[in-house]
Structure formats: structure tokens, C-alpha cells
Amino acid sequence: MSEVKKIATRESYGNALAALGQDHEDLVVLDADLAGATKTSTFKKAFPDRFFDCGIAEGNMMAVAAGLAAAGMVPFASTFAMFAAGRAFEQVRNSIGYPHLNVKIGATHGGISVGEDGASHQCCEDFALMRSIPGMTVMCPADDVEARAAVKAAYEFEGPVYLRFGRSATPVFHDEDSFEFKIGKGEVLQDGNDVAIIATGLMTYEAIKAGEMLREKGINARVINMCTIKPLDEDLILKAAAECGKVVTCEEHSIIGGLGEAVSALLSEKCPTPVRRIGVNDEFGHSGPAADLLKQFGLCAENIVDCVCSWK
Amino acid sequence: MTETEKMGLMQTACKVRTGIIEAVHAAKSGHPGGSLSAADMFTYLYFKEMNVDPENPKDPDRDRFVLSKGHTAPGLYSALAHRGFFPVEELKTLRHIGSRLQGHPNMNETPGVDMSTGSLGQGVSAAAGMALAAKKQGKNFRVYTLLGDGEIEEGQVWEAMMFAHHYGLDNLCVIVDNNDLQIDGRIGDVVDPYPIPEKFKAFGLHVVEIDGHDFDQIAAAMEEARSTKDVPTAIIMKTVKGKGVSYMEDQAGWHGKAPNDEQYELAMEELGKQLAELEVK
Numbered sequence: 272m273s274e275v276k277k278i279a280t281r282e283s284y285g286n287a288l289a290a291l292g293q294d295h296e297d298l299v300v301l302d303a304d305l306a307g308a309t310k311t312s313t314f315k316k317a318f319p320d321r322f323f324d325c326g327i328a329e330g331n332m333m334a335v336a337a338g339l340a341a342a343g344m345v346p347f348a349s350t351f352a353m354f355a356a357g358r359a360f361e362q363v364r365n366s367i368g369y370p371h372l373n374v375k376i377g378a379t380h381g382g383i384s385v386g387e388d389g390a391s392h393q394c395c396e397d398f399a400l401m402r403s404i405p406g407m408t409v410m411c412p413a414d415d416v417e418a419r420a421a422v423k424a425a426y427e428f429e430g431p432v433y434l435r436f437g438r439s440a441t442p443v444f445h446d447e448d449s450f451e452f453k454i455g456k457g458e459v460l461q462d463g464n465d466v467a468i469i470a471t472g473l474m475t476y477e478a479i480k481a482g483e484m485l486r487e488k489g490i491n492a493r494v495i496n497m498c499t500i501k502p503l504d505e506d507l508i509l510k511a512a513a514e515c516g517k518v519v520t521c522e523e524h525s526i527i528g529g530l531g532e533a534v535s536a537l538l539s540e541k542c543p544t545p546v547r548r549i550g551v552n553d554e555f556g557h558s559g560p561a562a563d564l565l566k567q568f569g570l571c572a573e574n575i576v577d578c579v580c581s582w583k
Numbered sequence: 584m585t586e587t588e589k590m591g592l593m594q595t596a597c598k599v600r601t602g603i604i605e606a607v608h609a610a611k612s613g614h615p616g617g618s619l620s621a622a623d624m625f626t627y628l629y630f631k632e633m634n635v636d637p638e639n640p641k642d643p644d645r646d647r648f649v650l651s652k653g654h655t656a657p658g659l660y661s662a663l664a665h666r667g668f669f670p671v672e673e674l675k676t677l678r679h680i681g682s683r684l685q686g687h688p689n690m691n692e693t694p695g696v697d698m699s700t701g702s703l704g705q706g707v708s709a710a711a712g713m714a715l716a717a718k719k720q721g722k723n724f725r726v727y728t729l730l731g732d733g734e735i736e737e738g739q740v741w742e743a744m745m746f747a748h749h750y751g752l753d754n755l756c757v758i759v760d761n762n763d764l765q766i767d768g769r770i771g772d773v774v775d776p777y778p779i780p781e782k783f784k785a786f787g788l789h790v791v792e793i794d795g796h797d798f799d800q801i802a803a804a805m806e807e808a809r810s811t812k813d814v815p816t817a818i819i820m821k822t823v824k825g826k827g828v829s830y831m832e833d834q835a836g837w838h839g840k841a842p843n844d845e846q847y848e849l850a851m852e853e854l855g856k857q858l859a860e861l862e863v864k
Contacts, residue, residue: 299719321719326746326749333708334705334739335712336712337708337712338698338715339716341698341712343716344716361702366705369699370691371691
């Protein structure tokens with residue numbers, strides 16, 4: 272595969288907000304003293320009157336966003352995934368989820384690829400937490416093109432949305448001109464019937480590489496990008512499971528409560544199929560460069576290939 | 584406010600209190616104490632202060648009320664019902680399966696409820712968000728929110744105050760129902776939040792201290808809040824928990840308990856007498 276350009280999806284988030292802000296007066300952005308890191312600073316620079324720093328008070332920020340939405344604005348509330356989904360869980364559940372208010376939560380720095388900051392900031396539980404809230408849409412885009420499309424789709428969608436973005440620059444593999452995005456729809460990136468590899472976020476690019484490596488070994492994998500973790504694209508997954516007979520899920524998240532469990536639950540009820548989950552194995556992360564951590568935690572194309580090849 | 588108007592409000596407050604007792608008794612659970620302590624404020628807000636229309640409860644230009652102390656929903660529901668947002672008879676469905684009157688307010692089910700609340704400390708932030716929206720939309724609506732005095736033990740209340748002051752939300756009126764009791768006892772004994780006015784002053788709010796059962800003082804405080812520019816106003820009102828029902832007054836035990844049939848009859852008799860006395864005047 273040739274060298275590709277790399278962009279962190281948090282950059283995409285900031286850029287998408289600034290672009291959307293041009294056409295939509297009702298779009299406002301909140302942050303909790305992390306605008307430089309979440310990249311909402313890009314929006315702040317373009318639209319200072321519609322940017323509100325809430326200071327280091329994430330619970331208040333989520334409920335303020337709820338109030339803004341109740342009065343007709345479309346707020347994007349932004350902070351790190353750890354604090355959006357973790358610290359402010361109950362505000363998101365009770366003030367946004369329960370009244371089903373039109374708040375978009377832009378959570379950056381998801382997963383262990385946060386890197387050097389270590390375990391306290393490496394949120395691998397956000398899918399689990401957000402999936403459990405009734406009516407919450409949960410998305411984790413795989414590259415810059417998809418991330419910007421997901422932010423636009425979230426704005427156009429009526430209801431609460433949780434968007435997870437990454438800190439580290441990751442390869443851009445979608446073609447901007449031909450890419451079409453729809454909330455709740457997965458995307459088949461490589462066809463095959465030997466095994467289905469379903470990935471989300473930065474793991475999707477690893478799955479693409481794994482698909483190519485497996486093909487060289489004579490194994491035809493169906494590689495699926497699943498940006499929307501809830502609601503799940505059930506038809507696409509059921510078809511892949513039925514036609515491939517085995518499924519590997521890949522996510523930069525705990526194997527508990529995320530994409531892997533969502534797929535497993537669906538399949539055990541509607542199309543019992545063996546599933547292997549690649550993710551963070553019920554442990555905390557630690558400090559280190561993102562690339563090294565991803566290797567150490569088994570979140571690379573090679574790990575996907577090993578998983579498939581060792582599966583008799 | 585004329586004497587006639589004041590008398591009308593006092594009578595309405597008595598009916599609101601009756602509705603609270605009817606609702607909580609029918610539900611066999613709920614929170615009468617803090618509903619009764621705030622009944623005069625609920626009455627003033629919905630019958631005098633706020634620009635609301637029961638025929639158009641979602642009017643984007645209406646004033647908003649957020650019951651941050653959401654457990655006192657019976658007080659809010661009774662005021663809304665008497666104001667015409669839904670039938671007074673419906674109060675008896677409180678907390679029943681299929682009822683629009685949930686144990687804590689649900690904005691998507693109950694006409695006139697502007698925010699879903701119940702988890703303490705969150706409603707006040709939502710109210711700040713609404714007030715900020717009004718500023719950004721160039722609208723003139725005001726936002727009122729009612730907090731319990733125990734509720735201000737929640738740290739989020741102070742996050743919200745910092746935020747509301749920072750963004751100059753002078754269209755936000757924060758009301759604290761200082762009935763001095765929370766579930767576990769006197770607020771000063773549980774985890775002392777006193778002195779209350781000083782704390783709000785320290786956060787930059789304009790503070791007004793009143794007797795929350797005196798309509799003249801409530802009216803003056805609201806007028807003062809409306810004429811205060813650049814900063815939000817906090818009205819700290821001294822009240823009696825359970826006000827209007829003798830055996831409930833100033834008793835922590837009546838925070839979240841329904842009267843039995845005998846106690847219900849006694850409460851209705853007392854409130855009936857109070858109303859009759861007001862109507863004679």
C-alpha cells in the first residue's frame with residue numbers, strides 16, 4: 272500500500288464544525304478548557320460569538336448543552352472521551368438522554384492511542400457507557416473524510432449523538448468525492464467469504480491492511496467499517512456472518528461493552544456465529560507513544576491476521 | 584400588586600397545596616414537604632410572574648421554569664394544572680403507570696414542563712443553557728429555576744453559578760427554597776451549606792433574601808431580579824417545609840412520604856379551612 276496522508280480525527284472535528292458554522296446560525300460549540308486539544312479552537316476562531324468555554328466543569332457543560340438544545344440551539348459539547356462519557360455520564364444520561372435532547376457530544380482522545388498521558392486519560396469504556404443510554408446514537412469515524420461526514424450527519428440528525436475522535440494522526444483512506452455517509456450504515460471495504468472483519472475507528476485501517484495480508488495467504492476476508500456502533504447495521508452484519516461463517520471484531524476499546532459485544536449479542540440472537548473480539552482486554556492502559564501502545568495491546572493488522580490464521 | 588391580587592394569589596396557593604396533597608395521597612408516595620414549602624413561589628411564578636400560555640406551552644418566546652429540585656414535582660404539577668395546562672383531576676394519576684405525571688418532571692410528557700429533572704444539581708445548569716440561548720437568539724424570555732437548600736450541596740450548582748455569572752446571564756433567576764431540611768435532617772447538621780446568601784454573592788450573583796410565604800416580598804424580589812443587569816439574581820427564600828399542613832410543618836420526615844387516609848382527611852380539612860378564611864376576607 273502506498274504512503275497515505277495522515278490526519279487526526281479530532282482535527283477533522285474542528286474543521287467540520289467551522290465549515291458547518293458558516294451555514295448554520297443555530298450551531299454552537301461548548302468546550303471544557305480543552306479547545307486547543309479537541310480542536311474546537313478552529314470553530315472558536317471562526318465564530319467566537321458561538322463558542323462557549325465552560326471551564327473545567329464537564330457535568331455543568333453537558334447540562335448547559337441540554338438547556339441550549341431545549342431552547343432550539345444545536346450544541347456540540349466537547350471534551351476528552353474520559354470526561355464526556357465517564358465523568359459526565361449521569362448528566363448525559365439524565366439531562367440529555369432521558370429528555371432525548373438534540374445535543375451532540377464531540378469526544379476526542381478516545382482509546383489508548385492518547386499515548387503519553389496514560390491510563391487516567393485513555394478512555395476504553397465510552398462505547399459501553401454511551402451505548403447503554405436509550406436513544407443515544409454512537410459513532411466512531413475511521414478517518415478524516417468519514418469524521419467530517421459524521422459531524423455533518425450528526426448536525427442534520429435530530430437527537431442525541433455521541434461522536435468519538437482520536438488524538439493521533441491516522442491514515443486517510445476514503446475518497447472524498449465518492450464517499451457517502453449514512454448514520455447506522457456500515458461499509459464493505461473489501462469483499463470476501465472466508466471471514467468477516469468488522470472494525471471501527473482507527474482499527475478500520477488496520478483491518479484493511481489485514482485484509483490485504485490475508486489475501487496474500489489465500490484467505491479472502493470481508494472487511495467492514497462500522498462507524499455507527501449504535502444503532503448497529505444489523506442487516507450488513509447478519510449477511511456477513513451468514514456468508515463468512517466467522518467474525519472478528521476490532522476496536523480501540525475494552526472488549527467489554529463495545530462493538531465486539533454489540534456484534535456478539537446480535538449474532539447470538541439472530542444468527543449464531545463464532546466471534547473473536549480484538550480490543551483492550553479488560554485492563555488499563557499506560558504511558559507511551561501511541562504506535563507502541565497499539566502494538567503492545569495487540570491492536571495492529573498483524574494481530575488481526577494472527578487471530579484469523581490461528582482460527583481453525 | 585393590589586390587595587385583591589394578593590388575596591387571589593393566596594387563595595390560589597391554597598388550592599395548589601390542596602392539589603399537592605391530593606396527588607401525593609393518590610400516589611401513595613412522593614414529596615409533599617418541599618412541594619408545600621415552595622407552593623407560594625410556584626403560584627407566584629405561574630399566576631403572576633411568568634409569560635406562559637397553557638394553550639401554547641411550547642411557544643419559543645415563553646418564559647421558562649426549570650424545577651431543579653425535581654422531586655417536588657407535585658408542587659409544579661399542581662400549579663400547572665390550576666393554571667390550565669392539564670385538568671386538575673389528572674393530579675390524582677401522579678406516579679401511576681401510564682400517567683403523564685411522572686415521579687420527577689418529564690418535559691416530553693407533561694404540558695408546561697420545560698426541562699426533565701430529578702437528579703439534583705443538573706436543572707440549574709440546563710436553566711443557564713436556556714438563558715444563554717435567549718441571549719444568543721436575541722429573545723427576551725426569562726428563565727427561572729428552583730433549587731432546594733440541600734441541593735446546593737451538589738458541586739454542579741456552583742459550576743453553574745460560575746458559568747451563569749461569567750456569561751452575564753441577567754435573564755436567569757435562581758431561587759433557593761431554604762426550608763432548612765433535607766432527607767437526613769437539618770441541612771446544617773448533614774453537611775452545612777450555610778451561609779447561603781454569602782456563597783451566591785461570592786459567585787457574583789445579585790442576592791435577595793425574602794420570606795418565601797410573603798407575596799409582597801416575592802413580588803419585590805422578582806421586580807428586583809428583572810431590573811438587575813449583567814449578573815444573574817439569586818432569591819434566597821426562607822420557608823417552612825410542609826407549610827400549610829400542621830403536622831407536616833418543619834418535619835424532615837415529610838420530605839418524601841405520603842399521608843395515609845386519616846392524615847389526608849386532616850390535611851384537606853386544614854387547607855379547606857384556610858381557603859374558606861381567605862375567601863371570607
